[in-house]
Amino acid sequence: MNRYALWKYVILAVAILVGGLYALPNVFGEAPAVQVSVAKSSMTLDPGTVARVEEAIKAAGLSADAVSLDGNSIKARFANTDAQLKAKGAIQSALNPDASDPSFVVALNLLSRSPAWLSALHASPMYLGLDLRGGVHFMLQVDMQAALSKKAESLAGDLRSVFRDKTVRHGGISRSGQTVEIRFRDAAMLDAGKRLIQDQFPDLTTVETPEADGFKMVASIQPVAARLVQEQALKQNITTLHNRINELGVAEPVIQQQGQDRIVVQLPGVQDTAKAKDILGRTATLEIRMVDEGSDARAAEAGSGPVPFGSERFLERNGQPVVVKKQVILTGENLTDAQPGFDSQTQEAAVHLTLDAKGARIFRDVTRESVGKRMAILLFEKGKGEVVTAPVIRSEIGGGRVQISGRMTTMEAADTALLLRAGSLAAPMEIIEERTIGPSLGAENIAKGFNSVTWGFLAVTAFMCVYYLLFGMISSVSLGLNLLLLVAVLSMLQATLTLPGMAAMALVLGMAIDANVLINERVREELRGGASPQAAIHAGYDRAWATIIDSNVTTLIAGLALLAFGSGPVRGFAVVHCLGILTSMFSGVFFSRGVVNLWYGRQKKLKSVSIGTVWRPDGGGSGAAVANPNALEK
C-alpha cells in the first residue's frame, strides 16, 4: 500500500536534477566585471575592440579572469572589486581618449562565475534587487495635463493656418486649458469652420454656444486621441531617458512604464545619485540656425582661421566641424514632432519634422530667402552643443511640414529623429519616489537575509530530527528540497530577489514544515489508535493531505493579494511567498512520501516505525488504545 509507481520516482528524480542544476549557479555566485558597449550606433564592437580592452587591462598591470564578446557587449571578469574599479578606469581611458565625447559605454557589472556549460543551459544566479546589490531607483510621474495642453496649443496653431488657407473668417482662436476656443461672428462662418474641423481634424469634437456678438465654439481633443497623445508622450519620455542613461554607464538599467503615467528607472550599481538625477532631469534644447557660408567661416571650418564674429563653431555627429551663426531661428518649442520615414518620390530615408503654426510661418519666411543655403539643427545638452544635421534648403517650405533627406541610411534617419525629439521631453516629469542603497548596505543585507534563512533552517531541522527521529530527518530533507526548488525556480524565472523576499523565504520554510508536522502527528495518532505501521503511514498521509491543501490555499490567497496590490518591497515578498507555498506542497507531501515509501514501503512485516515516542494514555499495549475510548463508534 505504501509504494510509489516508477513514474512517480522518475518525476521526483527529474525535479531534483533540474532543481539542483538551476540552483547551482547561486553556489558559484557572481564576480565583479566591466562591461563595454557602444555609445553611438555608428560604432560596432569587433574582435579588434576586444584586443584593445585586453591590452588596456594588461597595460594597467591587471589580469582578467575572462574577456568575452557576446552580442553587443564585451565583458571582462575580475577576481575582486578592487581590480574591477582599476580596470574600469584603464579601459575607459584607452577606449575613450576624449572623455567629453565617449564612443563606448564602460560600466561596472556583476557576472555569473558559473562554468560555461551551466551558462549554456541558461542557468544563472537569482537576480538581486537593488536593496541587495546597491543602486538607485526612481519613479517618475509624467505630467499628462501638460502634454495635453501642449497638444491643444499646437492644434490651435494648426487651426489658425487652416482657417487662413480656406478663408474661414473667425474672431480669434485661443487655447483654454486643454481645449481650443474659436469665436465666430456669423452662423455661416461657424458652419464652414465646423465642417472644416470635421474634415481635417478628426481628433477634435466641437460644441457651439451662441454669444452676445456671435458664436463660441469649443473644440476638445477626443478621448481616443487624448489617450494616444499620452501614450506617445510616455513612450517618448522613456526613449529620451534611455538615451540619457546610456551616458551614465549603467550595465543593466531598467526603464519601465508603470501604470498610465509613470516610469520606473532602476540603475543597479550607480552610487552618484546627484549625477543620475541631473542627467534624468536634464532638459536638452533644440535650436535651428543658419550655417555661416562666408569664406572666413569656411576657413574656420578647415581649422585655418579664427571663427568670424557672430558665429560659433560646432561639431557634427561624425566629427566634421560646422560654423553656424549665433542668431537662433527656431527652438525646440516650435517642433511638435520628428519621425523617421521615406521620401515619397526618391524612396530615400528621410526625417519628417512637424512645426507648430508659429514655427511654420517663420520657417517659410526663412527658407524663401535662403534657397540653396544650409541650415543647421543643433542639440544642446549640458551646455554643450552638437549639430544633429545640416541640410541644404532646396526650396521654400511652407505648411510646417519639413523633410530632411539625402545621404542618410534608415538607421541614421531613425537616430536623427530620436535626437530631435529628445530635444524636448514630450511632457515634464517629476520624481515622486526615490531610493538609494549603498553597495556596502547591499552586501550587509545579503548576509542578514542569508543568516536568517540558514540559522532558522538549521534550528527547525534539528528540532524535527530530535522530535520525530527518522520521520523528522525525512521532513528535514524535504524542507531542504523545498529550499532548493524555491531557489531554482527563482533563478529560472529571474525574479528579483529583495531583502523582504529573503524574509519570505525564511517564513515560507517555517510554514512549509507545517505539512510535515501534520503528517507526522497524524501517523503518530494512527499508531496510538492501534493501526499497524503500514496502515498508519498510509492513513497519516491521506488524511493530512486534505488539511494541507486547505491551509495552503488560504495562505496562497493572502500571497496573491499581496502580489496583486503590493508594490516594490511587498511584491518581492509576495513572489517568493507564493512560489514557496507551491514548492512546499511538492516537497513536503509528494517527495517526503516518496522517501518514506522507499524506506518502509517494501517491508511487508513492518513492526515499528521511527517517528519518536508514540505515547498511549493507558501506558502502552498495542492496538487497544484509543484517544477517546468512550466515544468511538464503528
Next chain:
Amino acid sequence: MEFFKIRRDIPFMKNALAFNLVSLITFLVAVFFLFSRGLHLSVEFTGGTLMEVGYSQSADLQAIRSSVDALGFRDAQVQNFGTAQDVLIRMPVQKGSTSGAQSEKVLAALKALDPSATLRRTEFVGPQVGDELATDGLKALAFVVVGIMLYLAIRFEWKFAVAAIIANLHDVIIILGFFAYFQWEFSLPVLAAVLAVLGYSVNESVVIFDRIRENFRRFRRMDTREIIDNAITSTISRTIITHGCTQIMVLSMLLFGGATLHYFALALTIGILFGIYSSVFVAAAIAMWLGIQREDLIKAPVKKDNDPSDPNAGATV
C-alpha cells in the same frame, strides 16, 4: 519525544465565554490605542525623505539634530538605526523643495559636521504615492478577507467562514494595536507580514475545522461541544509544534535580520502568538455559537463522494 501527554479531551468550550471576553477586551484595547495614538506610519505611506547615514564612530545625535534643524527642515526625526554608528533621519515632505535637493543638502551639512558620514541609503516618497500605497494596502486586505471567506464557505460552510475571519481579523487588529501602543514604525514589509499572518492563522482554524468535520462523521454520539473539544485536543500538539517551528524561523529573522527586518519579524511574532490563541479559543467558539451542526457538514460529503479529486472520499469510518 512527546510533549503532549493528554489523557482526556480538554474542555476548551466550557470556558469559551471567558476566552471570548478576554479576546473582546484585548480587541477593544487595541482599537482604543489605534484611535488614540494612531499608527506611526513609515515614509512610504506619509511621503517624505528618509536617510540612513553611517559614521565611523558612535554618532552624536544631538549635533546631527541641530544641524538638520539649522537647514530649516521642520519636524525632522533623528534616531539610531540598528547600531550606534548608523543614524536614520526622517523628514516630512517639504513644500517647494525637490527630493534630491533635500537629501543632498542634509548630507553636505552632516559631512561638514563629521567627514566620516557616508550615505548608506535614501528614500524619498512623494505624497501621491503614499496615499496610493495606503489604499492598495486596504484593497489587499479586503481581497484576502473576501477570498478566504469564499474559500471556507465553499469548502466548509458559511458559519466556519465567518468564525475564521472574525477570529483572525481580531489578530490583525491586535497586531496593529501593538504597533500603535509602542509607536513602532508601520512600513510596507510590516503590512506584508500582517497579511501573511492573516493567511497563516486561518490555516490554524482550517486544521481545527477539518478535524471538527471529521469528528462529526466519526463520533455520532458526541454533541457539538464535545466534538469541538476533541478536535482541538487532538490537534493541539500539531498546532504548538508548527507554530513553534515558524516562530524559530521568525526568531532567526529577529536575531540575524538586522534593523530592516526587525518590525517585520515583530509583527509576525505577535501574529503567530495571537494566531494560536484566536484559532484555538475564539474561532471554534464563534462557530459553536453560530450553531454549527452535524447536518451542515455531513450533507457536503455525500456530494463529494462522486468527486474523484476529493482526497477525503471514502475516508469515513
